[in-house]
Amino acid sequence: MKEKQMPLVEALFEYIKKDITRYHMPGHKGGQGFSSEILDNLAQIDVTEVPGLDNLHSPQGAIYDAQRLASKAFGSDQTWFLVNGSTSGIHAMILAACPPGSSLIVPRNCHKSVVNALIIGDISPVYILPKYDKDRELVTQVSPQAIEEALGRNPNVQGVLLVSPNYYGMCPSVEEIAHIVHRAGKVLLVDEAHGAHFPFNPRLPSSAGQLGADLWVHSAHKTLPSFTQTAYLHLKGNRVDKDRVSRILSMNQTSSPSYIFMASLDWARYVMDTKGHDLLYNLMDNLENVRHQLKEMGIDNISKSIWPEVRALDPTRLVLDFKGLGLTGYQAEKILRDEEGLQLEMSDHRYGVLICTVADTRSDLQKIVQACQNLWEKHRKNVNIHFPMSISREIPKQMMSPRQAFYSKIQKIPLKESQGRIAAGTIGAYPLGIPRYCPGELIEKDGIEELISIHKKGGTLFGVDQGNYIDVVEE
């Protein structure tokens, strides 16, 4: 490659040139959600800890004030600005709440940052399975009963972590679960990465902070007008030591935090605090209209919870079901991008997920209807798509902690020869992305057969390289 090339810069400008309508992160949608004053001065506001501009790691001035305002707006006792995404907040809340050697109840489909925090902190997982709707082929949420049972079987855990909402906008019964967790004397941590907009309109699901969470994170960049990597960590009450949270954040965040990112967090809070209520009403009204038109066309979308374990749905998350068109979500996503200039946040074997925010205009949203109309007319097939699922209801035997597995000598062996070995990484299949094996778990015959069969039928495996090799702990 010649030195004159700038592959990433060129790829980015290529993407801009296509003028794609963005239904993906970040929530500012190509700058639509920012003021021109900020956008025009990005390089100027990229500064450092000069006098008057405070210090994220010991805030006493402007950053302190901005965090206080965010705390008030999000209903916390304390809020920290994060410049390394919810990932750094998830690490901080788990490490602050769980000392080394302790354990935590976590849903099996949690984000990888959760398992990584367990490795860093030498914390053992007690996995619980979210429910699965076989007809709709959707992993939904964990039930309060599952939490209560897990607490009964594991009275020594430090607490419970929930993911609310999940990628499809589904929230569990956070309030009921908070009562159960607190009655048992434990702490409740909530990964609300996808729900930063929740506190700003009563038609949205209530935020975890209102429902009893002790610590919760928000990825500002996912659903608010804020730059990628920006997030908030919130604390309420005194079940977790807030000074310990601050100390951990000083360890896992850069000593040179971006003032562009921190300004963007201040901006996103300001917009939502002052105008979010009305902007969200507009967004939800426009989306209701879009949903209605899509339904009339025959494209189903998830708009009402039919599952007892799903207490609330995020109405700003558009989840389109392409099964009726005889298309997979992957196929529909590609057609919508290549032919209609619309980029989805993600797709799976059946669904397409669109992130809609206050930065989307009415005409942007209307493009979804036209694009789906074209999809329907040009690409509808008369086939019934069926995918093999990796939904084993069993949780494998934990032979060692994730940290022990991580620090063991690791060997690559063929998946088909891995019976009796201990997984060193996370192994599973799309759809649906719930790991079959997590680090430290015993690999058994039925799991290997299940993974190989899914692969043969066209599913994609993760944690398995192209030669079908996996990482296991050396014997």
Ligand SMILES: Cc1ncc(COP(=O)(O)O)c(C=O)c1O
């Ligand atoms: C449920 C969930 N939690 C946490 C994260 C991590 O968030 P971030 O990218 O802000 O670090 C993600 C990222 O997609 C996520 O989907």
